[in-house]
Amino acid sequence: MTEDWAEERDKAVLNTIYYCETCNIIVEPGDVDISIHKRELPHHKMRRVMILRCGKCGNVVTDSYAEYSPERNQFWCKNCISETGVDGFHTS
Numbered sequence: 001m002t003e004d005w006a007e008e009r010d011k012a013v014l015n016t017i018y019y020c021e022t023c024n025i026i027v028e029p030g031d032v033d034i035s036i037h038k039r040e041l042p043h044h045k046m047r048r049v050m051i052l053r054c055g056k057c058g059n060v061v062t063d064s065y066a067e068y069s070p071e072r073n074q075f076w077c078k079n080c081i082s083e084t085g086v087d088g089f090h091t092s
């Protein structure tokens with residue numbers, strides 16, 4: 001794995017946000033809720049969520065709705081993966 005590879009992949013990541021499963025809210029980095037959670041609510045279940053751009057259709061999706069193909073060096077949304085098929089997705 002080269003640095004270029006990681007850089008290319010990071011370009012597809014538009015933003016990183018946090019999701020608190022306990023409060024059921026989305027928290028953006030820099031939001032005051034982040035420091036409240038760190039300070040007072042460390043028992044809450046926080047999850048990091050990446051906002052990605054699909055390399056095929058260009059739609060913006062979260063990482064739970066997308067997968068990464070090392071063969072293509074791209075994230076694709078699940079729509080595109082099911083249209084192309086998983087084998088096609090993992091073929092460059």
Ligand SMILES: [Zn+2]
Pocket residue numbers: 020021022023024037041044045
């Ligand atoms: Zn919370």
Ligand SMILES: [Zn+2]
Pocket residue numbers: 054055056057058059076077078079080
């Ligand atoms: Zn797509």
